[in-house]
């Protein structure tokens with residue numbers, strides 16, 4: 365698929381930059397300079413440029429301009445238009461599925477997932493849709509009030525949402541990142557994650573200095589089981605470098621396996637890109653980064669606790685709608701008030717994070733979740749509509765998309781997280797009939813965490829069952845059955861709705 369990045373928003377007077385943070389302004393000035401437009405400011409359709417622009421720019425006309433270009437990517441009836449290409453992709457996928465004896469491409473893709481078929485995926489997405497849409501409508505009402513309060517004479521449009529949401533967020537929560545960060549120094553968060561694994565599964569982590577590493581920043585830990593036996597090695601590479609990819613992930617240098625009854629211990633690594641420590645101050649993380657550490661550590665536990673015969677089925681070798689369960693469930697402990705009190709200690713005073721700050725973080729956590737859930741679900745349903753079709757898609761792709769959104773009653777102020785012509789996940793990446801997997805996993809982790817909370821945070825029989833039935837099993841069983849064995853029931857989406865404040 366081609367994508368046009370030709371659009372540039374060039375601003376030549378400083379008063380049109382009202383509201384934008386200094387860092388964004390200087391990045392835009394540098395971008396302009398690089399293009400020979402010294403003294404001006406240049407914004408592009410790249411996310412780090414367009415997203416903060418929509419969030420902070422006071423000038424509504426300019427927000428509208430850049431947003432319109434953004435959501436028309438690949439949809440301008442020129443040489444880079446993607447509409448025909450993606451219709452062909454969808455139809456060829458259907459043809460392939462039919463040759464293999466499946467009624468649709470989604471039926472073919474989903475056969476080996478936890479969801480198993482398109483009906484189950486639609487059932488979950490539809491269950492979440494109505495409460496999410498209702499919440500989003502409430503958020504739109506709040507935004508319209510704010511617009512009126514400012515003297516505006518219009519209803520919220522998609523290019524207003526982010527801007528007014530930011531204003532409301534500031535008014536309501538006054539949550540300052542700099543107030544939070546001292547409680548989340550990297551050593552504190554890392555030890556917090558280790559402590560949770562210790563309380564749940566009895567694991568201990570011993571720093572090793574005699575193991576080869578590929579960079580001096582890399583830390584290595586020997587992971588020991590409850591009885592002191594060797595479970596595996598955990599590498600941690602936390603800081604960015606010029607040659608390193610961005611983002612965060614878990615990877616495995618050696619998968620666990622068994623040969624002639626002997627366990628080959630896994631060698632697992634987690635990689636992040638946290639802000640480096642400055643001077644003698646430790647690296648101070650945002651709460652998002654702290655959650656990321658717990659998340660990747662959860663994937664690592666999946667790899668480390670694996671107890672299967674074949675390395676190809678070890679640890680995270682499971683279907684996409686199941687693989688985020690072990691990682692995302694750890695984020696629940698990271699955010700739990702009682703756990704925060706245990707690990708989130710001020711790096712200087714060693715005092716635990718105050719209750720008032722936890723309360724603020726909790727409130728801010730469910731803010732704007734109507735919007736976030738709706739734009740995500742709209743994209744997931746669009747993905748399913750392309751791939752669950754049992755006859756070829758005919759006619760214009762814009763009409764197909766419009767009809768899909770009309771059917772679910774999407775409001776005008778919100779568009780799908782990805783419109784068809786730039787929905788890379790499903791037309792270029794491996795997420796065709798799979799974009800739903802993110803929220804499917806979140807239903808699982810919310811429900812699984814509820815299994816603990818119903819008893820206690822570190823309930824030993826529950827932890828044991830999670831370890832034996834999920835973490836140890838890798839890809840050796842049917843994920844739906846494995847889950848049911850752990851929980852004694854199918855996952856209930858109500859816990860996700862509660863977590864996102866959509867109940």
Ligand SMILES: [Zn+2]
Pocket residue numbers: 659663688691
């Ligand atoms: Zn993950």
